Amino acid sequence: MKRLRHLVSERTSVRLPALLRIALGVIAVARGLEAYRILSPLALPTVVKIPYVTWMPAPTDLAILSIVIVWLTAGITFAIGYRTQISGTLLTFAMAAGLLIDQQGYSNHLYLLTILVGLLTLSRPGGAWSFDLRRMKEPVTSLLWPLVLMKVQISVVYFFAAFTKLHEEYLTGRVLAGQLGGLVVLPEQLRVPRILMVLAISSVVVEAFLAVYLWHPEKRFMAVGAGVLLHGVIPFVMQPFLQLTVFSSMMLSSYLLFIPRRAARRQVIAPDGIARLVRRLDVLQVMSVVRGESVSTERDGRSAVDWQAATAIADELPAMYLIAPFLRLPGIRTWGSRALRGHGVTGGPKPNH
Amino acid sequence: MNWKATELARTALFVLVLASMIALPLMQLSSGADRFGWRMFSQVKPLPTFTVVDSTGSESIIDPAAYTANLRGDVDYGKALPPHLCLVVPDVVTVEVVTQNMEVVYDC
Numbered sequence: 001m002k003r004l005r006h007l008v009s010e011r012t013s014v015r016l017p018a019l020l021r022i023a024l025g026v027i028a029v030a031r032g033l034e035a036y037r038i039l040s041p042l043a044l045p046t047v048v049k050i051p052y053v054t055w056m057p058a059p060t061d062l063a064i065l066s067i068v069i070v071w072l073t074a075g076i077t078f079a080i081g082y083r084t085q086i087s088g089t090l091l092t093f094a095m096a097a098g099l100l101i102d103q104q105g106y107s108n109h110l111y112l113l114t115i116l117v118g119l120l121t122l123s124r125p126g127g128a129w130s131f132d133l134r135r136m137k138e139p140v141t142s143l144l145w146p147l148v149l150m151k152v153q154i155s156v157v158y159f160f161a162a163f164t165k166l167h168e169e170y171l172t173g174r175v176l177a178g179q180l181g182g183l184v185v186l187p188e189q190l191r192v193p194r195i196l197m198v199l200a201i202s203s204v205v206v207e208a209f210l211a212v213y214l215w216h217p218e219k220r221f222m223a224v225g226a227g228v229l230l231h232g233v234i235p236f237v238m239q240p241f242l243q244l245t246v247f248s249s250m251m252l253s254s255y256l257l258f259i260p261r262r263a264a265r266r267q268v269i270a271p272d273g274i275a276r277l278v279r280r281l282d283v284l285q286v287m288s289v290v291r292g293e294s295v296s297t298e299r300d301g302r303s304a305v306d307w308q309a310a311t312a313i314a315d316e317l318p319a320m321y322l323i324a325p326f327l328r329l330p331g332i333r334t335w336g337s338r339a340l341r342g343h344g345v346t347g348g349p350k351p352n353h
Numbered sequence: 354m355n356w357k358a359t360e361l362a363r364t365a366l367f368v369l370v371l372a373s374m375i376a377l378p379l380m381q382l383s384s385g386a387d388r389f390g391w392r393m394f395s396q397v398k399p400l401p402t403f404t405v406v407d408s409t410g411s412e413s414i415i416d417p418a419a420y421t422a423n424l425r426g427d428v429d430y431g432k433a434l435p436p437h438l439c440l441v442v443p444d445v446v447t448v449e450v451v452t453q454n455m456e457v458v459y460d461c
Contacts, residue, residue, distance in 0.1 A: 004364055004367070004368075005356070005360060005364065007367070008360055008363035008364050008367055009360060009363075038422060038423045039422065041421075041422040041423075042422045045441065046419070046420060046441050047420060047421060047422050048420055048421055048422075048430075048433055048434055048437040049437075050428060050433045102422065103388075103425075103427075103428050104421060104422040104423040104424075104425060104428055105422075105423065106388050106425070106427065106428075107425075108388075108391060108392075108393050111388075111389065119370070122366075143363075145363065145367050149367065149370050149371060149374070152371060152374060153374055156374050156375060156378065156391070157391050159391075160378045160382070160390060160391035160392070161391050161392075161393045161394075161395070163382075164382065164390070164391065164392040164393075164395040165394075165395040167395075169396065169397075170395055170396070174397075175394070175395065175396055175397050176394075178397040179394055179397065238394070
């Protein structure tokens with residue numbers, strides 16, 4: 001109970017919620033445009049209405065247009081941080097209305113986006129990179145607990161996505177065979193049962209892995225890499241492209257939540273040019289950067305040098321976290337280590353694990 | 354340990370949201386429902402085929418896309434569409450719905 005009380009009172013830097021606010025706001029606007037395409041036919045008399053409850057009135061042109069206008073306007077003002085709390089609340093309600101106005105308006109990614117924007121709004125994300133900042137007299141912080149719930153939600157989505165696929169029809173690749181067919185069509189030679197079965201089982205393993213390992217401080221980069229591959233491929237090999245792109249962008253943006261934000265910052269030592277670059281890219285302000293001859297980093301008693309340090313630093317930079325896992329691949333690692341040495345960066349002390 | 358009202362409200366909201374995040378998909382999973390349970394791309398549900406018969410006995414196959422806003426596998430069109438087709442298709446007498454497992458005839 002004491003820990004729960006501490007958690008609901010704990011505050012955190014506003015930078016991560018603000019960055020997520022911009023990302024989710026932009027994603028919500030893109031999804032709002034798609035919502036109009038999906039919902040507007042509901043006003044036609046020839047189109048069937050399938051409400052969740054029988055007493056719900058049939059959607060009219062005006063009702064649909066109003067929902068979409070509020071959705072788009074609130075999405076834009078939420079992203080730019082203008083009246084953030086009001087914008088976030090309106091955006092959440094507009095998306096919920098789009099979701100619930102008719103059974104045909106439902107989609108899992110819209111449901112998730114509604115939850116994430118609602119929770120993010122509760123964290124008060126308007127204190128950085130926002131118009132609201134001009135009206136604030138003193139620095140503000142965000143509430144931590146809604147961000148914790150957002151992380152739990154991401155894991156829950158991956159867990160159930162994996163769990164509901166644990167049946168013969170999916171694991172044998174038959175379900176996948178019926179779903180493949182997006183912008184990129186797999187060659188016939190790859191659409192054989194054995195390969196489809198491997199792809200199906202791999203997708204379940206990756207989703208289950210993501211549900212757990214995004215939380216793991218040392219293995220998080222592997223989860224991020226697996227997530228990038230999964231969400232990078234899905235919109236191109238399945239349909240509908242725009243909705244799956246929205247889903248992928250939302251999931252990959254949410255990985256930022258899992259970057260550790262502890263009182264102890266990551267200590268970074270790097271030559272002048274690299275140190276300046278890291279300072280500029282460290283928009284979440286999770287690092288203390290000092291100039292030195294070699295590249296090295298340390299946090300929580302774990303240290304790394306050279307390219308290993310560069311990748312650990314890149315893991316926590318919003319501009320690089322999605323490519324950082326791939327910087328560890330053998331060829332890139334060798335090239336990176338050489339490149340660091342080529343710039344006169346000498347090896348630092350041995351890592352202490 | 355005296356709790357402030359805001360702490361109590363936040364704690365209650367935290368527990369409520371956390372519980373529903375886990376309980377809702379579990380309930381949906383156990384009831385076999387497709388929505389609100391993160392059942393994503395885990396099954397393929399072929400759409401039923403719809404055939405309308407008019408007063409002369411002539412049959413025509415209906416394209417469901419022309420009468421729906423957004424064709425989704427998790428929507429039960431087999432139940433929702435026939436009464437609607439009776440209303441909007443001129444001179445229709447019956448609607449035949451064929452799914453994987455059964456064939457149903459709706460009298461308009």
